[in-house]
Amino acid sequence: MRPEEFIQYWSERNISTSESRLAARYLKAIEELKAIQSELFGYIKPQKTSKGLIAVFAPEAEQLMSHFEAAEKNLASITGNIEAFLALTNGKPTLDGLVKEKHRLAKILDNAKNAVEAATLRSVRRGAKSKLDAELTKEVQNELAKQDRITDEYGPKLKDIENKIVKAREILATY
Numbered sequence: 001m002r003p004e005e006f007i008q009y010w011s012e013r014n015i016s017t018s019e020s021r022l023a024a025r026y027l028k029a030i031e032e033l034k035a036i037q038s039e040l041f042g043y044i045k046p047q048k049t050s051k052g053l054i055a056v057f058a059p060e061a062e063q064l065m066s067h068f069e070a071a072e073k074n075l076a077s078i079t080g081n082i083e084a085f086l087a088l089t090n091g092k093p094t095l096d097g098l099v100k101e102k103h104r105l106a107k108i109l110d111n112a113k114n115a116v117e118a119a120t121l122r123s124v125r126r127g128a129k130s131k132l133d134a135e136l137t138k139e140v141q142n143e144l145a146k147q148d149r150i151t152d153e154y155g156p157k158l159k160d161i162e163n164k165i166v167k168a169r170e171i172l173a174t175y
Contacts (some may be wrong), residue, residue: 001093006019006086006123007023011023019094022172024175029071029077029078032074037068040068084167087172089168098164103163107149108150109151115146119137119139119143122139123137123140
């Protein structure tokens with residue numbers, strides 16, 4: 001998704017989210033830039049030269065140029081933030097996909113932990129004298145090994161998703 005598609009996506013929705021505020025700020029920056037640009041055109045005057053007429057700006061336009069450059073810089077900053085947000089969300093216009101993925105990965109890790117606890121309780125019910133003895137049974141050892149594999153596979157992915165969410169929320173927090 002390109003920034004223009006992001007803007008269009010949020011322009012078509014009538015809800016207030018951090019993402020929609022970012023899109024609204026982009027639209028406002030565009031309007032500001034166009035207003036300054038049209039005001040600058042009012043300062044253009046013709047000047048006669050040996051080669052004919054050329055368009056030049058009146059000296060009063062110098063003040064507006066600094067505003068115009070600031071507006072361009074602001075628009076570039078907002079566009080960069082939209083691009084960074086889209087890169088973090090894998091091209092999606094909302095954080096929903098990342099949040100769903102975070103919950104899915106957390107559930108996988110929780111399920112593995114719960115499987116170990118269930119196996120430990122079954123071992124205690126079958127006659128293990130303590131929780132420590134239960135953890136030495138084959139069933140619990142298999143579940144612990146499975147939990148380690150799952151944690152090794154999904155733990156880094158979960159941390160990556162959480163970092164992306166934090167970075168995306170930092171971008172959105174400025175708007």
